[in-house]
Amino acid sequence: MDLPSTSSQGGGNEVVRSNTDLKKTKLVRIKSLLYSLGYDRKGKSLEKGLGIELHKELVDLFIEQILDGKWDESLSTLRDIGKKYVDKISLLILEYKFYELLSGDKVIEASKTLRYEIAPLENSDEITRKLSALILSPSQNLCCQESGLWFRNRVLEDLENLLLPTKSLKFNHQHGKDEVPYNTQTLKSSGQGEVWCMQFSDCGKYLAATSGNRVNMWEFRESGEITRLNPLVGHVQPVSYITWRIPNDFQLLTCGVEENVKRWEISPTGDVSCLHTYRRENLGTVSCAWGPDGESIFAGLNNGSIVMWNLQGEELRIWEGSRTTRIADLAIARDRKELITTCNYRTIRFFGWETRSERFIYEDVDIVSFSMSEDGCYLLVSLANETIDLWDIQGENPELVRTYEGHKRKRYVVRACFCGRFIASGSEDSKVYIWSKDSGRLVGVFVGHSDTVNCVSWNQARHLMLVSGSDDHIVNSWDVLEITYLTILLREMDYVVQQMMELMNQLQI
Numbered sequence: 001m002d003l004p005s006t007s008s009q010g011g012g013n014e015v016v017r018s019n020t021d022l023k024k025t026k027l028v029r030i031k032s033l034l035y036s037l038g039y040d041r042k043g044k045s046l047e048k049g050l051g052i053e054l055h056k057e058l059v060d061l062f063i064e065q066i067l068d069g070k071w072d073e074s075l076s077t078l079r080d081i082g083k084k085y086v087d088k089i090s091l092l093i094l095e096y097k098f099y100e101l102l103s104g105d106k107v108i109e110a111s112k113t114l115r116y117e118i119a120p121l122e123n124s125d126e127i128t129r130k131l132s133a134l135i136l137s138p139s140q141n142l143c144c145q146e147s148g149l150w151f152r153n154r155v156l157e158d159l160e161n162l163l164l165p166t167k168s169l170k171f172n173h174q175h176g177k178d179e180v181p182y183n184t185q186t187l188k189s190s191g192q193g194e195v196w197c198m199q200f201s202d203c204g205k206y207l208a209a210t211s212g213n214r215v216n217m218w219e220f221r222e223s224g225e226i227t228r229l230n231p232l233v234g235h236v237q238p239v240s241y242i243t244w245r246i247p248n249d250f251q252l253l254t255c256g257v258e259e260n261v262k263r264w265e266i267s268p269t270g271d272v273s274c275l276h277t278y279r280r281e282n283l284g285t286v287s288c289a290w291g292p293d294g295e296s297i298f299a300g301l302n303n304g305s306i307v308m309w310n311l312q313g314e315e316l317r318i319w320e321g322s323r324t325t326r327i328a329d330l331a332i333a334r335d336r337k338e339l340i341t342t343c344n345y346r347t348i349r350f351f352g353w354e355t356r357s358e359r360f361i362y363e364d365v366d367i368v369s370f371s372m373s374e375d376g377c378y379l380l381v382s383l384a385n386e387t388i389d390l391w392d393i394q395g396e397n398p399e400l401v402r403t404y405e406g407h408k409r410k411r412y413v414v415r416a417c418f419c420g421r422f423i424a425s426g427s428e429d430s431k432v433y434i435w436s437k438d439s440g441r442l443v444g445v446f447v448g449h450s451d452t453v454n455c456v457s458w459n460q461a462r463h464l465m466l467v468s469g470s471d472d473h474i475v476n477s478w479d480v481l482e483i484t485y486l487t488i489l490l491r492e493m494d495y496v497v498q499q500m501m502e503l504m505n506q507l508q509i
Contacts (some may be wrong), residue, residue, distance in 0.1 A: 002295060005273060008281060009356065010036055010417060012076055013190065018073035021163060022178070032461070034461065041364060051271065053199065055385050058077055058080055058081050060440045060500065062074055062077040062078060062081065063156065064178045064350075065077060066152050066154050066155050066156060067156075068103050068152075069100065069152055069155075070095075071093060071097040071100075072425055074093060075090055075093060075094075076239050076296065078090065078093070080273075083179045083276065085399070087121060087122055087123075087349055088123075089159065090121065091118065091121050091123070091124055091127065092112060092155060092158055092159065093155060094117050094118045094121075094153060095127055095131070095499055096151045096152070096155045097113055097117075097119070098110050098113050098114055098118065098299050099151050099481075100151045100152075101311065102135070102257075103151070103253060103380075104227070107135065107472075108341070110135065111135055114128065114131050114132065114135070114246070116423070118131065119299075122215075129501060130494065130497045130501075133497045133500055134497065135502060137306050140221055141427050143287060147445065152475070154486055154490070157483060157486075160188040163211070168231065174380050174479060175508075181479075183478070183479045184446070184472055184476055184477065184478050184479075185226075185476070185477045185479075186476055187207075187216075187226060187228070187467075187475040187476070187477055188477070189252065193211035193212020193214070193238065194212070194238075194411070194471045194473060194479070195211060195450070195454060195455065195469025195473065195474070195475055196208065196210050196211050196213075196238070196239070196240050196454050196455065196469070196472075197209070197210045197239070197240060197241055197242050197455050197469070198242065198455050198456075198457045198467060198468075198469045198475065199242045199243065199244060199252075199270070199457050200244075200460070200467070201244045201246065201249040201252070202246050202456070202460065203249045203322075203463070204220060204459045204461025204462055205219060205220055205221075205249065205463055206218065206219055206220070206229075206244075206249065206266065206459055206469075207220065207243070207457070207459075207467060208237050208242045208252055208254075208470070209230070209242075209467075209469050209475050210238070210239040210240065210254075210475065211231070211239075212238050212239075213236060213238050213239060213256065214231045214233050214235070214239070215231060215232035215239055215242065215254055216228070216230035216233060216475070217230065217231060217232065217266075217272060219270060220459070220462070220465075226477070227270070229266070229270050229272060230270075230271065230272050232262075232264055232272055232274075233255060234262055234274050234277075235256040235259060235260075235262065236256065236258050236259060237257045237258065237259040238256065239254050239255065239256055239257075240255055240256070240286070240287075241254065241255035241286075241287050241288055241330075242254055242255075243288060243289055243290060244290075245294050246290065247294075248294055248296065250266045250267075251263060251264065251265050251266075251275070251294075251445055252264050253288045253289075253290065253297065254278050254288075255285050255286070255287060255288045255297050255299070256264075256284075256285070257284070257286070258284025258286065258302045258508070259279075259284050259285060260277050260278060260279040260281070260284050261275045261277070261278040261288045261297065261299050262274050262276070262277050262278070263275045263277075263278070263297070263311070270359075275455075276311065276312070276313055277313075278309050278313055280307055282300060282302055282307075282314070283301045283302060284301065284302045285299045285300065285301060285320075286300045286301065286302055286328055286332035287299065287328055287329055287341075288298040288300070288330060289330045289332050289339075290332065291308070291332065291333055292332055292337060293414075295310065296308055296309065296310055296311070296316065297309045297310075297311070298329050298330060298332065298339060299330075300341060302330055303320075304320075305318055305319060305320045305321065306318070306319045306324060306330075306341065307319075308353070309494070310451075312362070317353065319353070326343055326504060327371050328342045329341070329342070329369050329371070331371075331372045331379075331434055332352065333376055334342070334391070335376060336350075336352065337352060337353065337354055337355075338351060338352050338353075338357075339351045339353060340370075340372065340379070342370070342377055344361065345366045345367060346363045346364070346365065346366060346367060346368065346382065347360055347361065347363070347367075347377070348360065348361040348363075348370065349391070350398075353412040355387050356391050358491055359369060359398065360395060360398075361379070361391055361393075363381065363383060363389065365383050365385045366383065366384040367381055367382070367383060367384075368382040368383060368414060368477060369381075369382045369413055369414070369415045369423045370377045371416055371417050371418065372380065372393075373401070373418045374418060375462060376393075377391055377392065377393065378391065378393060378401070378418070379391045379393050379398070379416070380416050380418060380423065381407070382414060382415065383486065384409070386405060386407060386408060386409050387403050387404065387405045388403065388404040388405070388416050388423065389421070390401050390402045390403070390404070390417070390437070402437075402440045403440070404423055404425075404435045404440055404442075405427070405430075406430045406433055406435070407425050407429075407433040408427045408429040409427065409428055410428055412428060412452055412454065412471075413454065414426045414427060414428065414452070414454060415454065415455040415456075416459055417455075417456050417458055418437070418458065419434070419437075419458040419463075419466060420437075420460075421437050421438065421489055421492075422434055422435065422436060422437055422443070422462055423435045423437050423438070424437075424451030424456045424458065424466055425456065426455055426456055426468060426469075426470075427452070428452045428453075428456050429452055430447075430449040430450055430452060430453060430470065430472075431445050431447055431449070431453065432446035432448075432449075432466070432478065433445055434454055436488070436489075436492035436495075437465070438492055438493040438494050439493075439495045439499075441495070443488050443492065443494065444480075445487075446466075446468070446478050448476050448478075449468065449470040449472050449474060449476065450470075450472045450474075451470050451471035452470060452471045453468050454469055454470060454471065455468070455469045455472045456468045463485075464479055464480045464482055464497060465478070465479055465483055466478045481507045
């Protein structure tokens with residue numbers, strides 16, 4: 001997420017540092033709490049007589065050290081401020097020092113911090129066990145998930161809660177639909193078609209969303225402004241599928257229902273033009289995907305075949321037979337050069353078009369749609385029984401990791417997507433459902449549409465932004481509060497660790 005500039009806010013919401021999103025009013029409150037740690041009556045009298053603030057410079061230095069990630073220096077400054085709550089605050093600081101080291105793959109340094117700095121402190125047994133589990137279980141740790149900046153911001157946020165123990169959060173600690181505050185915005189569009197498919201470009205700058213037989217386009221600028229571009233016009237049938245070229249975010253493919261595939265390009269000025277139309281005589285397309293190098297195009301056809309073209313439209317290969325279904329997604333596992341598609345209504349096929357290798361995912365109920373994670377390691381499969389399965393597809397044999405439930409789906413194609421450490425899905429009850437990817441628990445429900453929500457898309461460049469498209473012909477943009485995002489992320493991580501510890505205890509018994 002882009003941090004706001006100092007000129008974008010005013011008054012009490014002024015941003016006081018360029019590398020933190022904490023507001024001035026929040027920092028002032030935290031400073032006053034820190035100031036009170038060494039502020040006894042004698043000090044007050046002396047300050048009043050001299051007309052100076054005894055600890056102001058130390059408190060300012062302490063906050064600056066936290067925000068700069070100077071953990072050891074901040075601990076030394078803390079002891080100079082006063083003795084009250086020093087042990088508790090030290091434990092808090094060291095916990096986030098550990099998280100930052102681990103997120104940077106500095107496992108040895110993190111282990112030393114845990115053993116020599118955290119473990120010897122009083123009342124550290126519980127946090128020591130929790131952090132030990134993160135080291136012992138790499139799949140659950142924080143490596144490469146977040147930057148160090150938000151760990152530092154989080155220290156100051158938690159510090160306020162520590163010094164004001166009666167202060168309640170804006171939401172409770174029970175997972176449920178009401179605990180995710182958000183802002184929503186309806187995007188202006190042209191056309192009155194239902195929104196069946198939508199996708200952000202990889203850089204997060206552009207959004208494409210279907211609307212009948214056209215595709216609406218928006219540009220998301222760094223200033224925060226959202227500008228509507230000219231729509232993509234040229235399909236006769238409704239558009240059912242969109243996919244962006246990676247890493248070139250200026251080209252995308254659109255697929256008309258049982259019609260053809262079109263390749264479009266966005267110019268630097270925002271103008272859009274159709275570069276080529278791909279078709280096969282007497283057959284229509286149902287889905288499309290870019291080849292791993294961006295120099296070829298795959299499409300699923302309505303007779304179950306899959307065709308491969310070069311960019312100029314020359315047919316390179318065709319795989320006939322039951323390779324795909326009439327309503328199907330299509331994806332490319334780039335590292336393995338595999339086509340991923342539903343070969344029948346309960347089976348997903350991984351087909352290596354060069355090696356001719358095959359592997360499969362078998363579900364017990366009909367498959368509605370699927371979505372591949374940004375890193376190509378996981379597949380999210382939406383099912384007809386109102387559940388969503390998360391599959392690890394890195395190994396030779398895909399493994400079921402977790403199942404999410406809570407949304408509604410009876411008749412229509414409803415799509416889900418990855419949102420970093422969360423999962424989002426549309427629903428036939430006109431809502432958007434959010435789960436923690438790691439814990440599997442439902443953590444939020446967004447309300448704002450008036451008909452079935454068919455699709456959702458996450459903005460990788462602005463990790464707090466999600467968009468949804470509905471049969472009400474509307475595209476909504478949802479922005480989650482960052483403090484809410486971080487709090488839920490850490491809380492769900494704690495839950496996963498607790499579950500793991502309980503399992504370990506049971507195994508020991």
